[in-house]
Amino acid sequence: MLRFIAARLVQSLIALAIVSVVVFVLARATGDPLYLILPMSASQEDFDNARRYLGLDRPYVEQYLSFVGRAVTGDFGVSLRARRPVSELIRERLPNSLKLAAFAMGVSLAMAFPLGIMAAVKKGTGLDRAAQVVSVLGQSLPTFWVAILLVEFVAGRLQWLPAGGIAGFSSYVLPGFTLGWFVVAGLMRLLRSGMLEVLDSEYVKLARVKGVAERRVIWLHALRNALIPVVTFAGIYFAILVTTAIVVETVFAWPGIGRLAYEGISSRDFPVIQAVVLTTAAIVAVVNLCVDCLYAWIDPRIRYAR
């Protein structure tokens, strides 16, 4: 198991190194950030001063080595826009995104489990089709549209829930639901197909023949074995929810890492872009590692096969 984890760790570090080069190059390919930072009235002298002060006058290789050298110690430099250490900004924003993603994942699991199981058990019935419609809608309706509708009607017109910002549990409901609904389709379909496969297996038939209660067959024997792909999917999607909720965070005025990425990109704030992408990559790598370990733990054949 340890060798398995070590191999995965090395792969993750290589991936992070590649990501660091790619993000460094791509960020600079977008153009000069000073055209956004400095006012229109700035003179050439102002440009030169700012470039020197922000370290943008150094050769690219030097800038990259300095960025990587500091990033290893958790120092991502200073934001060109906000003039604050980027690590501080990440520390401020990441917990908000983690909390929202956790809530959204809770919502999606709470929706996907009953829908997926119901759809499998009642295959081909109206309930099955209804469950699939609900889940597919979540994935096919544009997130920004769902978010804006919820803000307009549930928050603005009906005034049931807060429209934006973080202020207690209630403020998680609308953004959490918007994000969570998007994930439901994948989870529900995986669960449905997994359940269908398992429910048709010999050991489930045997359990039924032996007279085990149907509830026990479904929830204990079938569900547990149908969970492996769901766990993988949920793990990966959790990382995606944390790092890509830009639209939802923008609509709901949620100060998370997605918004930080958007602000960084729109102001060509290289240190922020680099830090967010590296943090994102690290989160994905860690979650993948955890999922792999969990996978290997659930099904021991996997670690021996690799």
Next chain:
Amino acid sequence: MRRATAMARVFLLVLALLGMAVDGTGWAQPKTELTVALSSFATEVLDPPLGGHLVKYYLSMMFDYLVGTTPDGQPSREGGIATRWENSPDFKRWTFHLRRGVKFHNGDELTSEDVKFSIMRSIGKRSTTGYAGPLRTLIQDIETPAPDRVVIVTKEPTLIIPLYLSRSLSTEGMITSKKYVESVGDDVFARKPIGSGPYKFVEQVTGSHITLTAVDNHWRIGTPKYKTMTFRLVPEETTRIALLRRGEVDVAELSRERVKDVERDGFPIHYRREESILTMWWVLGPDGRVGPSKDKRVREALNLAIDRAEIAQSIFGGKAEPASVPLGLSWSFKDVGFKPTQDLMYPYDPARAKKLLADAGVASGFNLDVYAYQLPGLPEGKTMAEAVAGYWEKLGIKSRLIPVDYPAFRKAWFDRSAPGAVGYFNIANRDWIGAYALLEKQAYSASKPSDTVNDPEIDGMLSQVMRQTDREKINALMRNVYTRLRSEHLGVPVVYLHSPYATSKTLAKWNVGSVMYDLFFDQLASGK
């Protein structure tokens, strides 16, 4: 199976109950709090020399200016740290007499040393403020003969010092505490700023909000009416409106498009009339103007081809007025006595435009690149560019829209790598000194690379303004600059844009004023 169905029911019930039960008290505020929802916080930097213009929206309540202004942008002895100022006969020494007994939020007294320190920081090399450059060029020394007296010595005779350090421009005139900045350092100061304004800093959560709390009593506004003032960053307009409807915010920035919806619900709308001028210009080449726009008749034709009234109505929902003077900042017109009479308005006259093109030898048209981009406060930017390009197409001009982001255009403009192409900007309106500062950048050849005009006559007049010490002569020069910009068609003024702000139904009377990047919350918060 039954359990699965039951779980689904429970989940739906929980969501429904959650919706019914939650009353949204999280952001709701008592009446002692004023909450303002803005679409952007710009840099979110709380240190005046590092923030740029836009941070004025929230910093002007935290800091005092050396020279105050009235809500309509006139210098005010009541609104700033300086209660009066005078110049030496040669206009090279400006003495400012400071208000006594002004305290910073940490209790330290504000003195001339703080004023000197603040100005030096503003014009220092780290500064990214808009007017650090001209001030750096102009200021020779700052003397502090007494704690309540500052003397600014300039290299050249000038009238502009008090205005450049006033609330009507950027953040150069904001006063910070020397002792505090030196003791905690720049970085800590930017995170926990201390000023001397009517509100002091409490908290900043980047990407979310900035919270200020009132001082007990302040010379600017007396005992503040609101104990807390919160600026919330809410990029999405639907969310800002929902927050307003829920009573979670008192002031919300609004787009022109949504005014009717919000008005229908009974929320008062306050306009900053002519808050900006939407103006277009031709990018110059390395050696000045190139291509067909070199010909005055072509420039006039392009102006006559545009139906500004239709643009104002259909693209800006009637919340705009046709503009007639390139770079003509209308808030400065009354300062300098310039009257934009009806005969200066460009009529919509495609027939005459076509004739002018024929006279210029380009009757069959020519290729013209039009850069199209979104700008802050101008969601209609690309649509407007498309509409203008469409009008020009009708003249036979082959307009090619180039969709880019603004920095890409700005680079092409500054590098002069797209000579003859057209770009635009919604330039914030401002008083005469602000207008001069803008012209000095965008209509003055010596200001390469940002010049868009390249006219020796205008260069001559603008170079005189800075050195001129007779205000009447300055006014005459400014009037002549505007007249020349219009008569030579040195740009394509499109419309003046009105900016709407919606407020809660219970909010007091509010004069949003006409000061650049400043919503003048003084009046709302005033306990006087």
